Amino acid sequence: MILDFPTIGEPHYAQAAPADLIRNNGQIKIFKIDENKHPRVAKGEAESKVVREGNKVHVYMTAIRSHFAPDNIEGIRMGDEVYFHVTNLEQDWDVPHGFGIKGANNAELLIMPGETTTLKWMPDRVGMYPMYCTDFCSALHQEMQGYVRVSPAGSKTPLTFSVGKQATSAKEAQ
Ligand SMILES: [Cu+2]
Known part of the structure; x- marks a missing residue:
C-alpha cells in the first residue's frame, strides 16, 4: 500500500470470521439493570438529575427509545467539566444507544442495554449544543x-x- 487515505482504520479492512468466535467467547448481550453497580447509575428516569460539584457537573442521564432524560439542560458555564453518565434503560439485548454532543473532541458513547458509561465534555464556547443518540x-x-x-x-x-x-418563549417570559 502506498497511501491510506482519508481515514486510518478504514472499516472495510474488516475480515469475516465465524460467528462462534464471538458468540462463544464472552459476548455480553445485556447488563441487568438491577445488577448495575455503577456509582453514577440512574436506574429510571426518576433518578435522572444534574448535580454541580464546584466546576464539575455530573449529568445522570437515561436513554430509552426514543429520548434522553434530561434532554434540556441549562446553567452549564464556560470552564465547567461536564460528565454525562448515560444509562441505557433498555432490557432488550439488541438495543444499544449512543451519545454524542457537538464539540466533544474525544469520542461518542456506545451504551449497551443496562449499562452506564461516561463521556467527559468541556464546552469551548458559549451557546446551544445539540446532543443526540449516535446509534440507530x-x-x-x-x-x-x-x-x-x-x-x-x-x-x-x-x-x-x-x-x-x-x-x-419570549411571550411567557414577559
Ligand atoms: Cu437511541
Missing part, C-alpha cells in the same frame, strides 16, 4: 436528541434540567 435504535432514532445551553463563566444562570420541555 428505532424508527424514532432521529428524535432522540436534546440541547445544552452553555453560559459565560461566572453567569448566574441557575442549573436546571427537564424532559421534553419547550424553551421558555
Whole structure:
C-alpha cells in the first residue's frame, strides 16, 4: 500500500470470521439493570438529575427509545467539566444507544442495554449544543436528541434540567 487515505482504520479492512468466535467467547448481550453497580447509575428516569460539584457537573442521564432524560439542560458555564453518565434503560439485548454532543473532541458513547458509561465534555464556547443518540435504535432514532445551553463563566444562570420541555418563549417570559 502506498497511501491510506482519508481515514486510518478504514472499516472495510474488516475480515469475516465465524460467528462462534464471538458468540462463544464472552459476548455480553445485556447488563441487568438491577445488577448495575455503577456509582453514577440512574436506574429510571426518576433518578435522572444534574448535580454541580464546584466546576464539575455530573449529568445522570437515561436513554430509552426514543429520548434522553434530561434532554434540556441549562446553567452549564464556560470552564465547567461536564460528565454525562448515560444509562441505557433498555432490557432488550439488541438495543444499544449512543451519545454524542457537538464539540466533544474525544469520542461518542456506545451504551449497551443496562449499562452506564461516561463521556467527559468541556464546552469551548458559549451557546446551544445539540446532543443526540449516535446509534440507530428505532424508527424514532432521529428524535432522540436534546440541547445544552452553555453560559459565560461566572453567569448566574441557575442549573436546571427537564424532559421534553419547550424553551421558555419570549411571550411567557414577559
Ligand atoms: Cu437511541
